[in-house]
Amino acid sequence: MPRTRRCRYPNCHAMVDFPDHYCQQHYEHEAEYLASRQRWARGNDKQYMHKYNTVTRYRNEDKRQQYSFYRTRQWSHLRQQVLERDHYLCAYCKVQGIITPAKTVDHLIPIEFDETLKANIANLAVICGSCHRVKTEFEQKYYGTGNGNTLKDVKPITDINRIVLMMNGGI
Template sequence: MPRVRRCRQQGCHLMVEYPNHYCRRHFEHEAEYLASRQKWARSRDQQYQRKYNTVTRNRSEHKSKQYNFYRSRQWSRLRRNILERDNYLCKYCGAINIVTPAKTVDHIVPIEYDAGLRDDPNNLAVICYSCHRSKTDWEQIYYGTGQGNTLKKVPEIKNINQVIRHMKTLSPESS
C-alpha cells in the first residue's frame, strides 16, 4: 500500500501519494511549494552555520570559551541539579507569586559580567521564556552585556527580588 498524506491546500481533505504535497485539483501549487522549501533549506546550509558560529558564537576567544562552557558535561549536570532544585518553576515569576513552568537555567549575575560565578549554584535560577527575555534586555541596559555593548562598572545584583525591582524601574510600562 502506498504512503499517503493530506493535500496541503487549506480546506482540501483529499489524500495524496508521496512524494506529492497537493492533489490533482491543486497540483499547480506543487512547484511553488517545492521552490520555497528549497530556498529555506539553502538558507540553513553549512555556510549559514559557519557564518553564525563565527559572527555570533565565536566572535572572540572570550565568547568562544563561554559557548564551550554551555556545551560541557559540567554545565549539563549543574543545569539538571538547578532544575530539580527549583522544581522546574520560574523563580522570577515565583517571586511575584505566579507559578510558571520553565526549563531554562539563567545566571542571576551574567557570566559575561562576572565569569567567576558561572558554576556557582547560588548564582543560578530557573527562568521562563518571558522573564528571560525581559531580564536579558535589562542586563544589556544595567550591566552593558550583549554584542556591541560595553560592560559598565556597576554593583552586582545577586538577589532575584532586587533584580525584579530594577527590571520594573527600567521597563517602559512602569513609566
C-alpha cells in the same frame, strides 16, 4: 543578466527568473510550494541552529570561551541540580506570584560581568523564555553586557526580588 531556473512543475521545461519557482502557466502552485518550504524549515530547525551556534554566535574569542562552558559536564550537572532545586519552575515568575514551568537555567550575575561566578550554584536560577528576554535586556542596560556594549562598573545584584523589580521598570 538575471539568474534563471527551470519551472518546478513536473515535465515543464520553461525557464523562470529568480526568486520564482514556477512559470506563468503554473504560477498558481507557487504559494503552496512556499508554504511547504516554510513547514519543512520549521521541522528541520536543527540544521539552521547548528550553523548559528558553531559559526555566527562565536565571532570573537571571548564569546567562544564563554559559550564553551555550556558544553561541559560540569555545566550539565549544575543545570540539573538547579532544575531539581527549583522544581522546573521559573524563579522570576514565582516572585511575581505566577507559576510558570521552565527548563532554562540562568546566571543571576552574567558570566560576561563576573566570570568567577559561572559555576556557583547560588548564582543560578530557573527562568522561562519571556522572563529571559526581559532579563537579557535588563542586563544589557544595567551591566553593559551584550554585543557592542562596554561593561559598566556597577554593584552586582543577586536578589531575585530586586532583579524582577528592576526588570519591570521599578527602582
